[in-house]
Amino acid sequence: MIQELAANPFFGIVLSVSLYLIGQQLHKRWPIPLFTPLVFAIVMTIVTLLLMDISYETYFSGGQYINMWVTPATVALAIKLKKNIAHLRENVAAILSGIGIGVVFHTVIIVLLSLTFQFNEELAATLFPKSVTTAIALGVSESLGGIASLTVAVVVFTGVLGAVVGPTIFKWLKVTDPVAQGVAMGSGSHAMGTTKAIEMGDVQGAMSGLSIVLTGIAVVILAPVGLLLIQLLFS
Known part of the structure; x- marks a missing residue:
């Protein structure tokens, strides 16, 4: 039954x-x-x-x-960005530098984890795209020789963790600027973090949606560098 x-x-x-x-x-x-x-x-x-x-x-x-409906919902985030385009114009440099630093820091963390826990090349490649949305993460993981199914699990875990602890971390560190909060949620925990960012406010949601796209592009561009780093680590 x-x-x-x-x-x-x-x-x-x-x-x-x-x-x-x-x-x-x-x-x-x-x-x-x-x-x-x-x-x-x-x-x-x-x-x-x-x-x-x-x-x-x-x-x-x-x-x-x-x-x-995940993809259409992600695209719909552009509506909030259009409504808050003034914040984007006023904070272009801060947004781009924040995302850039976040992507570089994320790459360094993966390298350090790989060295500390002696990950093999396949596992390091699997973890590399953990902070970008699933569709992009899958392509990057496969291109680096990672395990696609495990990448999905890690991406989901990263998104859920960011959505849950993000607001608490903002309180601890006294991060009150909505643009900074949105960029952090979007670049660190992709769509799931953006869902929480939208709950926090329109500006946070708009900046988080923008950060998903820019972080994804940055990770795709850096994927060959990531592959080179992984190969150097395990050569």
Whole structure:
């Protein structure tokens, strides 16, 4: 009976949407990281599939219809950017330098992790694009010789972590400028961080959406450099 129910494409859709909405209500009442809607939906979906012994392939027969809207939703972020174009004009240098420094710092961190934990070349290539949106990360990972499926998992984890801890870090470090907050969320935790940035404000959402694109472009450009670094590390 359960397997027959799960085989219906609507199962994946209803499960995903329902858990997200439940997470929203729980987070409103108890604003703790576990109840962040995206985190709650992901964790509870995994738990549900395990308890009901439902394969990911079965779930995704319906979940894919939600997944297909990720790209249009990302493109729609340009609407917020247009509304806040004045902030972009006033802070072009700061935005570009912030993203540039972030990408370089990210690359250095991957190199240091590879050296510290003695990652092999394949794993280092897998981790290199962890801070960019999934579509770009997959292409970069494959071009470097990484493991595509593991890259997706790392990208999701990075996005969720950034969305959950980002606002807290801003409070600790007293980062109050909305442009800085948006750039940090977009360049560090891509689409998932942008979802949280939008909740924080229109300016944060607009700058975060812009940062997703620019960070992705920067990582693609730096991919050959990343590959060279990886090869030098393991040669």
